[in-house]
Amino acid sequence: xxxxxxxxxxxxxxxxxxTTVSVAHAQTAASPGRAQGATGSMVAQVFSGGTVRDxxxxxxxxxxxxxxxxxxxxxxxxxFDPDRIDQSLKSLFNTGLxxxxxxxxxxxxxxxxxAENPIINRIAFEGNKRIDKETxxxxxxxxxxxxxxxxxxxxxxxxxxxIYRRQGRFGATVEPKIIQLDQNRVDLVFEINEGVRTGxxxxxxxxxxxxxxxTLRENIQTKESAWWRFLTSDDNYDPDRLNYDRxxxxxxxxxEGYADFRVVSAVAELTPDKSDFFITFTIxxxxxxxxxxxxxxxxxxxxxxxxxxxxxxxTEGDWYNAQKVEDTITKLTNAVGDxxxxxxxxxxxxxxxxxxxxxxITYEINEGPRTFVxxxxxxxxxxxxxxxxxxEMLLSxxxxxxxxxxxxxxxxxxxxxxxxxxxxTTAESSAPDRTVVNVDxxxxxxxxxxIGAGFSTSDGPLGxxxxxxxxxxxxxxxxxxxxxxxxxxxxxxxxxxxxYFMDRDxxxxxxxxxxxxxxxDESSFNEKNTGFALRLGYPLTERLRQRVYYQLxxxxxxxxxxxxxxxxxxxxxxxxxxxxxxxxxxxxxxxxLTPTEGYFIRLTNDIAGLGGSVRFLxxxxxxxxxxxxxxxxxxxxxxxxxxxxHGLGKKVDLGDRFFIGGDTLRGFNTAGIxxxxxxxxxxxxxxxYARASVEMSFPFGLPEExxxxxxxxxxxxxxxxxxxxxxxxxxxxxxxxxxGTGVSWKSPxxxxxxxxxxPIRKEGYDKKELVRFSFGTRF
Numbered sequence: 001x002x003x004x005x006x007x008x009x010x011x012x013x014x015x016x017x018x019t020t021v022s023v024a025h026a027q028t029a030a031s032p033g034r035a036q037g038a039t040g041s042m043v044a045q046v047f048s049g050g051t052v053r054d055x056x057x058x059x060x061x062x063x064x065x066x067x068x069x070x071x072x073x074x075x076x077x078x079x080f081d082p083d084r085i086d087q088s089l090k091s092l093f094n095t096g097l098x099x100x101x102x103x104x105x106x107x108x109x110x111x112x113x114x115a116e117n118p119i120i121n122r123i124a125f126e127g128n129k130r131i132d133k134e135t136x137x138x139x140x141x142x143x144x145x146x147x148x149x150x151x152x153x154x155x156x157x158x159x160x161x162x163i164y165r166r167q168g169r170f171g172a173t174v175e176p177k178i179i180q181l182d183q184n185r186v187d188l189v190f191e192i193n194e195g196v197r198t199g200x201x202x203x204x205x206x207x208x209x210x211x212x213x214x215t216l217r218e219n220i221q222t223k224e225s226a227w228w229r230f231l232t233s234d235d236n237y238d239p240d241r242l243n244y245d246r247x248x249x250x251x252x253x254x255x256e257g258y259a260d261f262r263v264v265s266a267v268a269e270l271t272p273d274k275s276d277f278f279i280t281f282t283i284x285x286x287x288x289x290x291x292x293x294x295x296x297x298x299x300x301x302x303x304x305x306x307x308x309x310x311x312x313x314x315t316e317g318d319w320y321n322a323q324k325v326e327d328t329i330t331k332l333t334n335a336v337g338d339x340x341x342x343x344x345x346x347x348x349x350x351x352x353x354x355x356x357x358x359x360x361i362t363y364e365i366n367e368g369p370r371t372f373v374x375x376x377x378x379x380x381x382x383x384x385x386x387x388x389x390x391x392e393m394l395l396s397x398x399x400x401x402x403x404x405x406x407x408x409x410x411x412x413x414x415x416x417x418x419x420x421x422x423x424x425t426t427a428e429s430s431a432p433d434r435t436v437v438n439v440d441x442x443x444x445x446x447x448x449x450x451i452g453a454g455f456s457t458s459d460g461p462l463g464x465x466x467x468x469x470x471x472x473x474x475x476x477x478x479x480x481x482x483x484x485x486x487x488x489x490x491x492x493x494x495x496x497x498x499x500y501f502m503d504r505d506x507x508x509x510x511x512x513x514x515x516x517x518x519x520x521d522e523s524s525f526n527e528k529n530t531g532f533a534l535r536l537g538y539p540l541t542e543r544l545r546q547r548v549y550y551q552l553x554x555x556x557x558x559x560x561x562x563x564x565x566x567x568x569x570x571x572x573x574x575x576x577x578x579x580x581x582x583x584x585x586x587x588x589x590x591x592x593l594t595p596t597e598g599y600f601i602r603l604t605n606d607i608a609g610l611g612g613s614v615r616f617l618x619x620x621x622x623x624x625x626x627x628x629x630x631x632x633x634x635x636x637x638x639x640x641x642x643x644x645x646h647g648l649g650k651k652v653d654l655g656d657r658f659f660i661g662g663d664t665l666r667g668f669n670t671a672g673i674x675x676x677x678x679x680x681x682x683x684x685x686x687x688x689y690a691r692a693s694v695e696m697s698f699p700f701g702l703p704e705e706x707x708x709x710x711x712x713x714x715x716x717x718x719x720x721x722x723x724x725x726x727x728x729x730x731x732x733x734x735x736x737x738x739x740g741t742g743v744s745w746k747s748p749x750x751x752x753x754x755x756x757x758x759p760i761r762k763e764g765y766d767k768k769e770l771v772r773f774s775f776g777t778r779f
Contacts, residue, residue, distance in 0.1 A: 047082045053108035061184055096149050118148045121185040127192040168236025171195030171274040198237050199225035201276035207283040219252040220245040237277040242266055254322035260286025289320040292358035298365035311335045320359050333404045344368050371401040374434035380441040388476040401435055418471045420444035488518040507537035522671040523682045524564035528556040547583040555655045565677035571654040578612035596635045599625040615648035633699040640692035657685030665717040667738025667757035669767035674719030675731040678765050684722050691717035707746030714739050730765050737761040
């Protein structure tokens, strides 16, 4: 080859080497077979003709030359082929090991010159105050001792920026920098400017005629930025949340009867200073529909549709509500399943009449595909045992598959409180009539150390401390050690619960306690209780549960002043109570903590006298009904309770009697009604009582996130029968009535409630209380 040709080829390849940081560019520029014009022809000529006698690798530091040769598609003995040279170049760049690659020919020798990418020695983050290093490390892909490439760095930059965007910081910037070290190593530093939270300056709606912008804002999760939302991130822009808001709007309009509703667009515009977003929803409401004819049709033999009418919540003439349709499908599926039909498919057949603006619905109940559960696979539980999850499943291997049972099983696992995420899916099995149930969970911390503080009218200032593990050793067991201290009450207790005793659906537990109560203001005595209790709970049906228990308690009445009623003074001393009891509860409320719908009934029976010095029979019957009016913030609730205790062969002791007032009858002080020694003012308690309350909870018209609710209530109660014949002891069972109003606030520091109540029917010796306040929290 002439010298001038060699110089030309070397010059061309040197030019390629300077651009090989970009793989695609390098592949195009260094591909002789694809070169254009005279230069491409010359390069092709250089790599054409002759046989490769040897391959020489130059420039390697950490990587063995044999490793480089292994990526080549051309080997010694092969002819020089421009296409194979091109493929070899691409293969080397695709490894990500090299920053630069040059292929050239020296006679019959193919020379491969490489420049290795450096190795990352250390990764550091600077400027990250809102997100800790551990969180960022989990998100990026690069790691120490991994090959550095620009592509991977840019990918990690985008990941870091995405983390900040999820926190509402769209102005965050990330700049990667490298620090050169010896031995071709680098330190990688991500310099982060977190910026400020990108808020939502305004939310507007276009096309809404029947609902105001304010009403629609209350029905989406994204909120406009305001100073009082400092404890929430809902006023930060989040594109995922915006998609969720579209669905929330659709659900709202479908509940209100607008079956043709659609969201045309949801646009978020960033302000020039990148500090806030303006969000605009463009919607089409369409016409409002009512339910037309509602019918049930079934192809199942011997199934009478008439017996299912009580499960239908959609009524002809009512405004159309898509949520009621879904509720009806669920109730029909459950009702038919209770009638021993294992394979059921309930589908609504909807006929829309645009002229009359009505929607006819026929619920088609047909036999579903005969599918059985092949197996249940559980994943994601590192600490929690498989059996803890399996025992909450309403389906087992071999059972007929039921979508409704699968949904309830998912909720039961969530209710354990052991997992931050529970996702149950199905997959095909090897047999066509079998399905695999996959349960994927993500565990969360179940240990708690809580310190609480609060104040109530009954107890004054109070403090609370407890250590609790709700998933002991991953077995689902609950262990708690706690203490509560206040001006009038001290409580120390140890509690242990095994939710599945002997691997059965039996909740067994033991409690050890010591309490002290100060009743000096009401009845001129203090009471100490020390004891333990054994309990066992089990379900009778899905909604009906029974609990049985045994309790042994030592009670001491002390610190009785000489000015106290003689009927209090004669109770001074120590007593031992040994009792057994049961509690039967039927509960169909939608929440046990803050119910807004449903009802419950509870029956409690205790008998004391199996040992000890106290003998009595005690019975209680309680219940409550909750009715939402309009939405979940307007709730009408009615609760009531009856109680009776009867001494077996002796009078009922002071510590076992009932006391009514305060929280149990607003408008009256704690122990404010019932039998009383009017000469000393001491409450003596009673052996039977009845009380009831009717309350309406309502919003103030403020945004829901304020957590403020108003309350209007009427309380009724009576207490009597202390079995003391003394003109100074007033013991009549007249009805007491009070009316009042209150306000509650779900504050960031805990629930706060203030009630003002006025007795409108009372006795002259009753103790009144106008204002009642309570506040409590845990940290």
